[in-house]
Amino acid sequence: MPERVPPPLAGQSSSAMSDTSPPRSRKYARRSETRPGRRAAERSAGPAVDIRVEGSHQVLILPCAGGVGGTTLCALLGTELALARSGRVVAVDIHPNGGSLGVRFPHRTDASVRSLAEAVVERGRLTAVQVEAFLQDTASRLGVLTSPRAPEVTEALSTAELRRVTEVLQEYHQFLVLDGCSDLTHALTQATLCTASHLALVVGTGVDGAVAAADTVKWLRHNGFEELLSRSDAVVIRRSASRGARLPELREYLDSFCASTSLLPYDAHLAQGGVLDRRLVSTSLRKAMSPILANVVQGIARASASTD
Template sequence: MTTGDGDWQRDLVRELTDGPLSGGGAPQSADPEPQTEARPGGQSEARPEVRPEVWSERGSKASDSPQTRDPRIPAPTPSSPAPVPETLPTIDPRLAMALGRPRHGDSTARRAGAGLRRLTASAGREVAEQTRYAEELQQPVTTGRVVAVTSIRGGVGKSTVSALLGRTLNHYRQDPVLTLEADAALGTLPVRMGAESVRWSAGDLARILTPAMQLTDVTGYLVPVADGGWLLPAGQGRVGAPLDVATYRTVTLALRRYFAVTVVDCETLPGEVARTAMDTAHARVVVAPMTAEGVHGTRQVLDWLASLPHSALASTVVALSAATPDATLDAEAAVAHLREPGVTVVALPYDRHLAQGGPIHTAKLARDTRDAAVRLAAEVMRRAVRVR
């Protein structure tokens, strides 16, 4: 991925872009102050001053502008000033009152039985497995990795899987993790991530970003997640202009310099943004519902990935999601059918907490769900880091 002189931005541009950047017109900032790097607990560590390079499709540099501005206020364009969006709740307050208390993914009896099984199980084997997964999740990265999550249709748990991945990666990693919504529809990722309100969208940020911005500047436009990490929604939960490919390319190209891992909750296939994200990501997750038609359609997606010019299938993991406890499809047969092209399949069991909807509370997840989420994230990181 990187060149011998460490200029990975040029390689990144060649990989992700094939035309001029959109949203150009955003002015450049003055020389930045010494960069700071976010650390756990909100602390920052000073870093040596680095002269930023302007993002360019052809890898050329542009000089910094002498202008200065507050990075939290959108810069005006020559034609008209950029509007500052209002803050809107992710769930209508009248509806939020009806959510009720979150349920635990496991029943009381099942939790008690799981405790007894853990006492009698091989502790050494469990510790060894957890250690292996932790090592996969904590692998260092030299450039930001992008993980794209999609499915063949909506309502199968795509945003839920994206939220689980974002939370799991943030729990294990010490560097910044971003969960980005790239769904043109009225997605549910902000709600699942526990965001109470949203303001800036991916489209807004695409018009504001400049190479001189530091991580602390960028996070001013993002939504902090309760358990850690950051969220960038696709919109404000309104019907409006869909997120387009140019905006997606601009945002992912720019934000990869700030975040070690970006989990992208894509629109469903065969949407144009989803196809672009799947084609350019370092690792891919296809969420398949535990139904005959869902498994069949997902297998067609895998065959499409196998036909891409680069080895997209080798960096793909299937998340087989059960939305009901009464699924009649034979799970072993479904997994075997999906594995035929050579992909890894991770089964996500039915979870009462996830089925309830609303914000995901990690402590309320069933034990099997947490284990499956950790395994899925570990499989994804192993493939994302392997890509050069």
Template sequence: MNPPAPRPGGPAVAQLDERSIVRERGDRPSHGWRAGVFRMSRGLVNPGLGDAERARQELLARIRRPLRGAHRIAVASIKGGVGKTTVTACLGLVLSENRGDRVIALDANPDAGTLADRLTAETSVTVRDLLDNITTTRSLTDVARYTSLAGRLQVLASEQDPAASEAFDRDEYERVSAVLTRFYNIVLTDSGTGLVHSAMEGTLALADGLVVVGAPTVDGASRAAKTLDWLVAHGHAEQVEQAIVVLCCDRWSREVDRDRIRDYFAARCRAVVEVPFDAHLATGGRIELPELRPATVDAYLALAAHVADGFR
């Protein structure tokens, strides 16, 4: 129905919406001295947001970018021990805590992966159980029988028996992915060490986004570079151009030129994020977001924002 026409000679009738009828309140600070002044004055004095808080709000706005359909993100590295599982876990936690849709993290490591150990410590039910019952999995409730929960993040553990996990191949990965993308908006895959196993082929073939993990060390940087080289050589040049490189800085040396490493990956990929050392992550135990240093949280917010920039 069209809005009523204004009376002849009268003022134009404006649409009534939030922008037109709610008085400007300004941004309300929640941290630091600005928040203290706001609370002490009962809101009468509002100094506005500081630069850091404004930057964080801008990151959150990017993270909450609307997403149509499902988006699959592969987290990969040609080398183990650089923090790939930690990156998958923290990225999943940040995305799930700051978005309103459904996020799941899948451990596709063929060698008894530790993603569930880092998030929920629940590995009694795994992706193998889902595969065994995949023909009768028809609803979100059915899928939830095979996952565990870390905050708002659903976690699907890898098979812990190495003999059984070797059978997790491309076809089975694609079958699992088809089920997950029916019920989840964002599917994160911790792809395991290496790039040549069959499940990794399926991960790369279906991925809408790619995160490559390395470190600001000679071996960590060179292995991340070789990961990109391998991907380009095997037909994934476009994914490399749009990839995000994460440099886990739990190991570093003043003898290494970190700026040069960062610039190298920035020239090859869409973005580079450096994650600082964090004692909580270094334990190798269960990850809890409130226990992370503010600088670590900021790094993962930046990573999540870069990932969300790729949503279509």
């Protein structure tokens, strides 16, 4: 089948969401009781609240290029999942050389992905309470595992270290939302593509966003991930208040390869960076997250059912 190309954009020619949670200790499970914003989140999440999901699953957030909002989507999706679902949710920074997920949440511990990987090697199996000590705690009940903050200790995780981290997290969490990077050739990216239950592509607007999306789609299709791509959700994030160039054509292109395509509107609070405060996020953006949340949970449920 001939390779599809993205539609021409401005300045570009046509050539050119009842679930069954993993076992947890009673002390750990008590934290899943009432938390701020849950009822409102359940109402907005709609079907994502009620869909039955068995086991534990990895959701890989894959930006098609740097700076398109991958970490932002990871923080948003993790927060909404944690508010809407009763199962535990953790967001994990898996950028090879350290990402900015920790910037999006208040910093309450110096623990990191690397320190958790080292603890697994030193202690063997960790209890739920021991694992929790490595996570940043948030008002939404989302756990956050960040990269090391000190530059002198920041180095790429090995695939073996990443496997240890994800395995111990999946013992006590139903959803792992992984903040990935756009480097498709990196071993960590390829390893998570192989273990992910669901994929969310993050796409930028404009000519550069369309080109990067086409390159990512082509790579996934030609390297054995076409089936994962066909179940994925593409999320186009507006990074400015301008409307962007030819978004309907970009959406049509993405729809031809992905299960769904969604558009997140510009949000001034997110655009300024720093700590994510859900109370300051616009109503339009929270509404736009609802179908994305439902798509992710439904996609995982369907994939799980097909493998039973």
